[in-house]
Amino acid sequence: MSEAGLEQKYIKEAFDSNWVVPLGPNVNGFEKDLEAFVGQGKRVVALSAGTAAVHLGLLACGVGPGDEVCVQSLTFCASSHPVSYLGATPVFIDSEPETWNMDPELLEEAIKDRIAKTGKAPKAIVPVTLYGMPYRIDRITEIACRYGIPVVEDAAEGFGSRFNGQMLGTFGKFGVLSFNGNKMITTSGGGALITPDEDSWREIMMYATQYKECYPYYQHEKIGYNYRMSNVCAGIGRGQMSVADDHIAHHKHVQKLYEELLADVTGVTVHKQPSKGGFDSNYWLCTITLDPALRIKGQENAYKAVVPGAVGGAASIMHIAPDALTDCQPNDNVEALRVFLDAAGVEARPVCKPMHKQPVYSSAPAYVNGVSEAVFKVGMCLPAGPYVSDQDVRYIVDTIRAAIA
Numbered sequence: 179m180s181e182a183g184l185e186q187k188y189i190k191e192a193f194d195s196n197w198v199v200p201l202g203p204n205v206n207g208f209e210k211d212l213e214a215f216v217g218q219g220k221r222v223v224a225l226s227a228g229t230a231a232v233h234l235g236l237l238a239c240g241v242g243p244g245d246e247v248c249v250q251s252l253t254f255c256a257s258s259h260p261v262s263y264l265g266a267t268p269v270f271i272d273s274e275p276e277t278w279n280m281d282p283e284l285l286e287e288a289i290k291d292r293i294a295k296t297g298k299a300p301k302a303i304v305p306v307t308l309y310g311m312p313y314r315i316d317r318i319t320e321i322a323c324r325y326g327i328p329v330v331e332d333a334a335e336g337f338g339s340r341f342n343g344q345m346l347g348t349f350g351k352f353g354v355l356s357f358n359g360n361k362m363i364t365t366s367g368g369g370a371l372i373t374p375d376e377d378s379w380r381e382i383m384m385y386a387t388q389y390k391e392c393y394p395y396y397q398h399e400k401i402g403y404n405y406r407m408s409n410v411c412a413g414i415g416r417g418q419m420s421v422a423d424d425h426i427a428h429h430k431h432v433q434k435l436y437e438e439l440l441a442d443v444t445g446v447t448v449h450k451q452p453s454k455g456g457f458d459s460n461y462w463l464c465t466i467t468l469d470p471a472l473r474i475k476g477q478e479n480a481y482k483a484v485v486p487g488a489v490g491g492a493a494s495i496m497h498i499a500p501d502a503l504t505d506c507q508p509n510d511n512v513e514a515l516r517v518f519l520d521a522a523g524v525e526a527r528p529v530c531k532p533m534h535k536q537p538v539y540s541s542a543p544a545y546v547n548g549v550s551e552a553v554f555k556v557g558m559c560l561p562a563g564p565y566v567s568d569q570d571v572r573y574i575v576d577t578i579r580a581a582i583a
């Protein structure tokens with residue numbers, strides 16, 4: 179059966195059996211599939227979003243008002259916003275240059291400094307598999323253990339990425355997965371929390387379903403959330419699991435093709451995982467960096483006008499940006515290449531703007547070395563989804579060549 183066929187079969191079953199609710203056979207089946215996929219004897223709870231998984235993971239680590247959580251700064255906001263939902267403060271940690279992920283040395287410096295300044299250790303550590311790249315989980319785990327701080331791995335973009343053969347998301351106390359429309363596999367929207375044992379799994383399940391005690395009527399002893407995945411979405415997930423390995427192999431193949439085809443393009447560097455040390459990225463997105471000296475056609479017009487955002491806004495609702503510039507943005511040549519590719523029908527995006535540079539976090543402590551800000555200025559993400567063919571990659575690379583002035 180084709181991929182869409184399997185998905186439609188499970189969705190049809192949900193309707194036929196009248197399980198059109200946030201529980202049911204597809205949710206249970208999808209959780210079992212995920213447990214088999216990640217291994218390590220972990221238990222998984224399927225949720226309505228990856229953001230919900232971050233939220234519940236932190237909650238279960240005891241994060242509450244007045245606490246601090248060390249979060250990788252170079253990430254999508256879903257890694258850090260749940261810290262704020264809980265009334266806690268994110269402490270942003272900059273990246274190391276090889277993986278672009280959490281710098282273990284800065285992490286330890288931050289922990290020591292927070293203990294010195296506040297008298298208590300951060301309550302959790304959130305490293306992020308940015309664009310699928312594994313973080314240095316061996317060193318982060320060693321530091322986390324030394325200070326007795328739990329790790330909540332944000333592996334939302336790292337579904338199927340491994341370190342020393344082990345799936346990311348299974349090293350920490352909790353691991354986050356996302357099945358949003360753009361992720362490695364999708365349930366339209368959704369996520370999952372990988373939990374360490376039966377007790378944690380039960381507790382997360384309670385929190386995900388409004389913390390209803392076992393009575394014939396609603397009895398609540400804790401504040402819960404309506405975060406369980408819908409049985410219809412989980413049907414899509416079960417179908418997607420049958421092609422998960424193919425998707426991962428495809429993303430790795432696309433990365434390799436970009437590496438080959440861009441190898442001789444001066445001024446453009448494909449970001450690769452370290453060749454030594456057990457890294458196995460799923461290469462969810464291929465990222466490149468542009469030498470600041472590289473000239474791109476139309477560069478003189480970069481940021482001359484407010485662009486109705488490549489990624490901003492939602493459902494056609496937008497705030498009108500008051501100015502084409504903020505306090506820091508990608509270099510002019512990066513923006514010019516984005517515009518050039520866009521005109522050729524290719525959607526490329528800037529790398530995430532570091533959270534410590536976001537206005538909403540202007541008062542959050544940050545331990546920085548300049549790496550994430552530098553990456554933001556020179557980096558760009560190229561298309562890599564399951565429908566990006568070899569021919570598409572060739573077209574994208576040809577367009578990049580044509581864009582160079």
Ligand SMILES: *Cc1c(COP(=O)(O)O)cnc(C)c1O
Nearest residue numbers: 227228229254256257334356358
């Ligand atoms: C996608 C993503 C999440 C989770 O997002 P949802 O859209 O809520 O599923 C969390 N962290 C990162 C880094 C992500 O990219």
